[in-house]
Amino acid sequence: MKGKFITFEGPEGSGKSTVIKAVEAALKQNNMDVIATREPGGINISEQIRDVILDVENTNMDKRTEALLYAAARRQHIIEKIWPALEKGQNVICDRFIDSSLAYQGYGRKLGLDTVLTVNQFAIEGCMPDLTIFIDLPPSIGLNRVFDNNRNVDRLDLESIEFHNRVYEGYKELVKQFPNRIKVIDGTKPIEAVIEDALSLILSLK
Ligand code: TYD
Secondary structure: OOOOEEEEEOOOOOOHHHHHHHHHHHHHHOOOOEEEEEOOOOOHHHHHHHHHHHOOOOOOOOHHHHHHHHHHHHHHHHHHHHHHHHHOOOEEEEEOOHHHHHHHHHHHOOOOHHHHHHHHHHHHOOOOOOEEEEEEOOHHHHHHHHHHOOOOOOOOOOOOHHHHHHHHHHHHHHHHHOOOOEEEEEOOOOHHHHHHHHHHHHHOOO
16 A cells, blocks of 8 residues: 655745654654655755755845755655655655645745646646645744754745745645645744644554
């Protein structure tokens, strides 16, 4: 049987990586065959593309170039890692996927949802998640967490608050458009509660 494809989405500082690590460990303890990966990246070619996209020196990158690079990284990731794992029956958890492009490039960069969706449909060939968990956190709180934690700050973290507000609005719109696939978790709750909510969503997946 094919494995399930689960993606996590959320604004900067929403705690996605911490939640994914904990969820992966808990699922493995439950004897679930699961791998965790991330975008942009996950495999060598896509990690190289990631370095180009997120390099703080690349201030002159055109927004369509940016959208194409994310889609290209996604394509290679699917081919080399996501599809082979799903075919083997493994469940795949991915930190960000198509909805990041729809929210960041579609809304944040104002390329439009339909344009970014079209580019991505070419890249993913129908590889849509079975479940997407959106960790809902207002950008003002998330960005404060990023800068307070002295985390590695990348080119997109440095965008204006208006940009991040548009991304957040984009996510809210996606939740409305895809209510069956995208489930929302309150990211202002303590991290343990967020982990528990994510786990119960995944375990209820049929
Ligand atoms: P990531 O490393 O996941 O950062 P974070 O820890 O903030 O989640 O992602 C890097 C950045 O790339 C992040 O600002 C979101 C952005 N991004 C897009 O703009 N479009 C995309 O399609 C993806 C996958 C990420």
